[in-house]
Structures are given as structure tokens and as C-alpha cells.
Amino acid sequence: MRSNPVVLVRHHMTGYMLMGMGGAEYTALETAIALSKNGFRVYLHGLTLDGPYKLAQLAKFYGIPLDDIRFGLGDYSDPDIIFNTSGDVLSGLADIIYFHFPSSLRTDIYYSGIRGLLKISGYIYSFFNRLVTPISLKRVKLILANSSFTAMLVEKMLFRRPVIVYPPVNLTGLKDKPLPREEREKYVLMVSRISYEKQPEKAILVAKILKQLGLRNYRVVLAGAIGKYSKIVMKRLIEYAEKYGVKDYLDIRVNPSREELIQLYRKAILYVHPTEREHFGISIVEAMAAGTPVIVPINSGSWTDILSRNTDIGLSYKGPRDLKEKIRRVITDDGLWHKLSINGHKRSLFFDRTRFHKEISAYTRLVYYMLLGKQ
Numbered sequence: 001m002r003s004n005p006v007v008l009v010r011h012h013m014t015g016y017m018l019m020g021m022g023g024a025e026y027t028a029l030e031t032a033i034a035l036s037k038n039g040f041r042v043y044l045h046g047l048t049l050d051g052p053y054k055l056a057q058l059a060k061f062y063g064i065p066l067d068d069i070r071f072g073l074g075d076y077s078d079p080d081i082i083f084n085t086s087g088d089v090l091s092g093l094a095d096i097i098y099f100h101f102p103s104s105l106r107t108d109i110y111y112s113g114i115r116g117l118l119k120i121s122g123y124i125y126s127f128f129n130r131l132v133t134p135i136s137l138k139r140v141k142l143i144l145a146n147s148s149f150t151a152m153l154v155e156k157m158l159f160r161r162p163v164i165v166y167p168p169v170n171l172t173g174l175k176d177k178p179l180p181r182e183e184r185e186k187y188v189l190m191v192s193r194i195s196y197e198k199q200p201e202k203a204i205l206v207a208k209i210l211k212q213l214g215l216r217n218y219r220v221v222l223a224g225a226i227g228k229y230s231k232i233v234m235k236r237l238i239e240y241a242e243k244y245g246v247k248d249y250l251d252i253r254v255n256p257s258r259e260e261l262i263q264l265y266r267k268a269i270l271y272v273h274p275t276e277r278e279h280f281g282i283s284i285v286e287a288m289a290a291g292t293p294v295i296v297p298i299n300s301g302s303w304t305d306i307l308s309r310n311t312d313i314g315l316s317y318k319g320p321r322d323l324k325e326k327i328r329r330v331i332t333d334d335g336l337w338h339k340l341s342i343n344g345h346k347r348s349l350f351f352d353r354t355r356f357h358k359e360i361s362a363y364t365r366l367v368y369y370m371l372l373g374k375q
Contacts, residue, residue: 004041005368008079009071011046012090022193022225023167023282024100025049026062027146028085030168030353031098031360032071033064035083038361042071046086049073061225063170063258081368089136095367097136098144099154099162101279133158141367147280149301165363166305168356169285171348173262178291178345181269181337186218187251188327189268189292191261191283192275194222194230194254200237202274207246209324215331223253223264230254265290269337270330272323278302288314288348293340295326306351313343 011028025048036042049055055073059066084094087101137158145151145162155161188206192198203222210218222237234252241247256264265271271287273296281302287294288306296302298316307314315330317323330337 004039005080006041006043006076006078007035007081007083007364008076009035009042009044009083009085010075010091010094011044011049011085012088012092023280024086025058026170026282027098027100027167029055029058029062029064029069030356031083031085033068034168034357034360035364036071037068037357038365040361040364043076043079044071044073045075047090061255061258063172063262081364081371083364089133093136093139095139095371096142096144096364097140098146098165099150100146100167101150101153141370142363144363147301147305149277149304150279163363164305165356165359166351167280167282168353169282169289169348169351171286171289171352173259174265174286174289175345175349175352178341179266181334181341183267184269185267186215187221187268188218188270188272189264189287190220190222190272190274191264191287192222192224192273194224194226194233194252196229196233197275198224199274199276200224200233201240202272203250203252204237204240204244204246205320205323206272206327207241207249208244209320209327210249211246212324213328213331218269218331219249219251221251221253221264221268223256223261226254261286262290265292268292270295270327272327273297273300273302276300281306284314285348285351288344291341291345293330293337294344295323295330307347310343312339313347314340 009028009032028046028049032042032044055069056066059069081096082094084091084097087097087099143160143162144165145154146167148164151162151164190203192200194200200222203220207220210220241250265287271292271294273281273284273294276297276299278297278300281296284294284296284302284306294314295317296307296314298318303309303316315326317326
């Protein structure tokens with residue numbers, strides 16, 4: 001028995017290279033940080049985490065202090081535990097799997113906005129996972145999922161109920177006292193990777209709603225990371241904005257720095273999340289931490305897990321007409337705005353990254369003792 005058990009955290013996802021940085025890479029980093037802080041010797045190995053420069057670059061993007069990175073890089077040959085944080089078979093056999101989304105499910109069912117080459121790639125990816133996952137599951141001692149939404153879909157596919165561990169959320173700079181409404185700017189914020197599967201075209205819908213409501217001084221700010229196909233997406237967004245006469249209502253911020261993003265959260269009058277079937281939604285919690293009222297799709301893990309289906313914390317929408325009514329209510333009703341701001345801020349604190357660090361370390365230690373008992 002080693003005094004400092006070795007954990008190999010494996011994260012092999014191609015999505016980052018095609019679609020841009022997202023919550024999966026962030027969670028992989030935080031998993032390695034959590035375990036290295038709690039008595040494990042950790043090595044991180046992944047397609048997008050392949051060197052100190054790349055690691056430092058991602059840490060800066062996610063606002064993670066460089067002092068937190070106290071683990072090695074590379075494919076350690078004899079680990080005590082292998083932790084697959086990607087949830088797909090490209091990461092190989094593992095003792096623990098953490099699902100962000102059901103990798104064996106057809107991608108266009110989960111991400112209805114996906115199209116073109118990404119859709120074809122998604123078919124191949126999900127088919128490959130369906131073939132190989134049953135083999136890789138033979139070794140797995142613990143399956144984790146990032147939300148009840150993901151857990152439900154994983155259970156339908158694998159006939160095993162995952163344990164839910166909500167993703168980490170970095171609230172540094174966000175959980176300070178929120179700005180009052182009168183100090184905020186007149187824009188509706190949407191934070192999402194600017195890629196087909198995240199449905200960024202919802203920004204055009206929100207812009208049209210602002211115009212229909214006669215809110216001439218308001219605009220939509222769409223902020224997010226970009227990937228290989230994001231230029232095509234942004235070009236189409238601008239074309240749609242011109243077509244519907246809402247170009248003056250739309251502002252796209254590409255790869256904002258962490259500092260810029262924090263200020264966008266803090267000064268927004270409202271946050272609207274675009275992605276239906278969102279498994280969790282880290283950006284939603286970040287907006288809530290800044291005291292910004294949120295409106296999320298009703299068919300998502302964000303409504304179930306983050307907001308607990310509680311309209312005192314945040315609102316949900318089902319379709320364009322419903323979204324229009326919810327935006328009108330939040331912007332015109334000061335009492336509702338303040339209630340959602342206060343309660344959303346309080347709720348967000350539960351999801352702070354320190355909670356994730358404790359939970360993920362406790363489950364990893366449990367699996368380590370299980371493996372020791374079988375030796």
C-alpha cells in the first residue's frame with residue numbers, strides 16, 4: 001500500500017480541437033488539482049493537455065491559479081487508479097469514469113443543433129463508443145455523472161445508475177457582493193462555446209425579442225470560446241442578424257479573458273442560456289454567482305440540478321413565446337429581478353470548486369480501498 005497512491009487522470013476528447021474549450025477540459029484539470037491536494041500523486045494525460053505551456057494556457061483561460069497545478073503530465077505506466085474524466089473510450093480502460101454527456105448516444109439526439117461535418121464525426125464517435133463501451137465497463141468500479149440529466153441517459157444505455165457529482169465552478173471574482181440593478185448595463189448575456197451544438201443562434205432570437213419588446217437601448221452579448229468551425233457559425237449569425245434587422249442588438253465577444261468574462265457576468269441585467277438538453281451549464285452558475293438573474297431551457301440539467309426547478313431561484317423557458325414572456329417579466333419587474341438575483345447568488349455558492357474537490361477525492365479514495373481489498 002503506497003502512502004501516496006498514484007492516480008492517472010486520462011482525458012482524450014477531440015471536441016476541444018473542433019469546437020473550442022469547454023467544461024470537459026476544465027473538469028479534467030480540476031480533478032487532477034483536487035486529487036493532488038488530497039493525498040494522491042497525480043498524472044494528467046490527454047490530447048489537449050500535452051505540455052506545460054498548454055496546461056498554463058488552459059489554466060489562465062479558466063481562471064485557475066498556477067499554484068494549484070502540482071501534478072505531473074504524461075501516461076504513467078503503473079498507476080493505482082485510472083480516472084477517465086472524458087467519459088469516452090478514447091481514454092481507455094479505467095477504474096472510474098466521469099460522464100459529461102452520454103458518449104454512446106447519437107450525438108444529434110443529444111445536441112440537436114449539430115450539423116455538417118460535426119454531425120458526421122458525431123455519428124462515428126457515438127457508434128465507436130457503443131461498440132467498445134461494454135468492454136471498457138468490465139473494469140470500472142465507479143461511474144459518475146455530472147447531473148441527473150446525464151445520469152438518466154447513461155442509465156438507459158448502460159443499465160447502471162451513476163453517482164452524481166456536480167462539476168466544479170470557479171467562483172473567484174464572482175461571489176463578491178453583486179452589483180445592484182441600477183449599476184448594471186442594458187444587455188442580456190449568453191455565454192457558450194460558439195459552435196453548432198450549443199445553439200448560438202438563440203442569440204438572434206433574443207435580439208428579436210428585445211426589438212419586439214421595444215427595448216431599443218438593450219443588446220445581446222454572446223461570449224464564448226471558438227473552435228475550428230466557429231467562423232462559419234459567426235458568419236451565419238451576422239447574416240441572420242442582418243436578415244431580421246437586429247444587427248444593432250447583437251455583440252459577439254470571442255475568447256474573452258477570464259477578467260473580461262467576470263465583468264460581463266457582473267454587469268449584465270439578465271442571463272439567458274441557449275442550449276437545450278444542456279447536461280449542466282457551468283456558465284449558468286457563474287452568472288448566478290454574480291447576482292444576475294438566469295433563464296434556462298426547461299428540458300435541461302440546468303433547470304433540474306442547478307435551479308432545482310424553483311422559480312424563486314431562476315426561470316425556465318419552453319419555446320420562443322415563453323422565452324419572450326420571461327425576458328419581459330425579469331426586465332420590467334424590479335421585485336422579481338431582485339428576488340432572482342439574491343436567491344440565485346445564494347444557490348450558486350453550493351457549486352464552488354472546493355465542494356467538487358472534496359467529493360471527487362472522497363470517491364477516488366473509496367475506489368482505492370476497494371481495489372486494495374481485492375488484492
